[in-house]
Amino acid sequence: MLSAAVLLPYTVSDQFIIRLAIQSGIFILLASAHNILMKVGLLSLGPVAFYGLGAYVSAILTTRYDVPFPVAFFAAGLAATAAGWVIGRLTLRLRTAYFVLVTLGFAECFRLVALNWIDMTNGPMGITAVPPPARWFVGYIPYFYFILLLVVLTLFGLYRMEHSTIGRAMQAIRQNELLAGSIGISGFRYMLLAALLASFIMGLAGSFYAHFFQFLSPEILAFDLTIAIVVMVVAGGRATLMGPVLGAIVFTVLPEVLRVVQVWRMAIFGLLLMLMMLFMPDGIWPALQRLGQRCFERVTGRRTAAVVPSSFGSPSEGFAANGSPPPVPVRVEHEVTPTDRSQTLLTVERLCVHFGGVQAVHMVDFDVKAGEILSIIGPNGAGKTTILNAITRVGPITDGKISHQDALLNGLRSYEVARCGIGRTFQNTSLFPDVSTRQNLVLAHNGLEPESLLLNLLRSNASVQAAKDAEVAADRILERTRLVPYGASLARSLPYGHQR
The missing domain is CATH 3.40.50.300 (P-loop containing nucleotide triphosphate hydrolases)
Known part of the structure; x- marks a missing residue:
């Protein structure tokens, strides 16, 4: 897929397609950034504010103060991050609904500032003659490879984060924030981290937009763009890595394809969106994954290994997906450390x-x-x-x-x-329902693992060893509780007794 993207400018002669690919790249950045928030259960109605803030900061610095593009580019990301930090600190300790309302208010306030602060933003007339990133940025091809580089770096970083302590913590918070807190995961910390990362990426996307189009006006802050970004994430597959990518491409290209029908374009677009939500409620990417799995099973005659719990709730009465009895768990002896009972x-x-x-x-x-x-x-x-x-x-x-x-x-x-080592259970069964039994136990180890973003992105020895320790501990607990046959089953599918 990456090879096809690299070769696209040399295999397509139509410059409109290259321009459309660049616009898709911008939306991939925006949708992927917004998806970080959805990974921790947050919804923002103000992505255009951070996007626009990055665009205006970069455009103003380069046109008014002759700041070099690399400096203006990162300043745009940092300015958006600072705004995300302020909003996050003010709202995330309250109910998450406050975050939605404050981001919506921030977007509207920033739009009015951009529209009326004429001395700085030139108001509705916009900022013209925004310089390109470099003199050799002539035509669409340099911009295409620049946005491709940004997309690849962003997705690579998000992939590393998703398969790390941070990604597992975000998964736990999204599924059950109360339980996540009881195993040592700070909901506020990871929500704020998600807000900062999302704001930074949106700010960079805004800077690219300003220097690509070389013109900037308050139209970039229209609420319609916020709706489009949310639709791209939800329709593509929220909380997945590739869902926002697919959603951004589909919903950038689809309106252009439908231009041939003129008057009926938006009606058909809305109808297709409704059908997607009705028949693919989890999004396009998860639906394609399920379709691919079914095709694989039909072609090979093999089913993906999974455990189907029996209705009686006994591990010995469960069966694997291929019909064979589950393995009998091995009895493991655990050492008990002597304690001073007078303490x-x-x-x-x-x-x-x-x-x-x-x-x-x-x-x-x-x-x-x-x-x-x-x-x-x-x-x-x-x-x-x-x-x-x-x-x-x-x-x-x-x-x-x-x-x-x-x-x-x-x-x-x-x-x-x-x-501090004080754990608890809840009166009502509390689990991370949409992950496996084994993954529930791995998540319970998360509070003991390194939290540093840099250590997790670089896969330091400490973070890798912590992940291995979590898996070993999870396997030991499965053996001790005789739940090995249910290790691959979703927690919500377990019999009630095993859920307890």
Whole structure:
């Protein structure tokens, strides 16, 4: 596919097709950037603001201040990143709906600024004579290879990130943010990281746009473009790597193809979009993957290895997809480290949790020593879950102190408590439903792995070893719990007892 893209300018003589390919490249960057947000369950209605901010910063720096293009190019990305940081810091600790509304408001505010700050942006007349990236950028071919390089680098970086600690953490947050926090994954940290990366890529795309078209006006900030970007991601296949790429290409080329029908163009476009959503709700790319898998199975006569749990819920009664009995799990002996039972690990002092005038928990004291099993018993509504929520910082604390090995937990967040070694289960079954049983256990190891973006992109020894340790730990737990036959099954497909 990459080879075909590299050879495209030499196999196609029509310059319009090259121009369309360049526009597709811009939309691939925008859709891929927006998809990073969707990987953590966020929706932005302001991608055009970051895109436009990058375009205006680059255009103004090069036309008014004679800044070299490379400096202006990265300044555009950094300016968009700074805006993303401010919005993320203000909104991401609240409900995610605030992020949607603030990004929408930011896009509209920036559009009005670009339209009315005539001294800087030239208002509706736009900025003209934006210089090319270099003097030898003549014709479409240099721009084509430049955008191709940006797309390849972006997709390569996103691929490395997706198959790293960061990618697994984002997957956990998207599927179950509360559970992710209870295993040591900071939802705020990774959501903010997603916002920064998305903003940076959009800013770079905006800079390229300004220097490719060599003209910039507030029309770039139209809300229609936001809708188009969201459609590209959703229709292509959100939270996948290739889905936004395919969506960007299809929805850039399709309107041009439909120009032959003139008046009916948008009606046909809308109808095709509706049909895609009805028959391919997960997107075009996942649908193509399923189709390819079925064709492979039909041609080879083999089915993809998977485990189908039996209705009785016993591992010994399950069968693999090819009809053979599942392997019998091997019994593994685990060493138990001796503990000093006189050591106090957890201390709860005068704990109070009030909800308005209701005293759910009042003046509770207890200690938990090393190796001790302590039960909290009481009728429904007695406050048992409220105590556990307070200890793990999922719920509030009105008064009192909670300490772990003499370290105060009151001011910590749930993921920080988890990293102290305090884990929990939930009253209602809580899993990462759309990944395998084994992957659930791998995700549970995520809080112990390196979080650095650079280390994960470069695949440092520490990050690679952490991933291997997670897989080894997951396999040991599967063996210990006799769930080896269900390791490849989606967690939501397990019998209820095995889900618990």
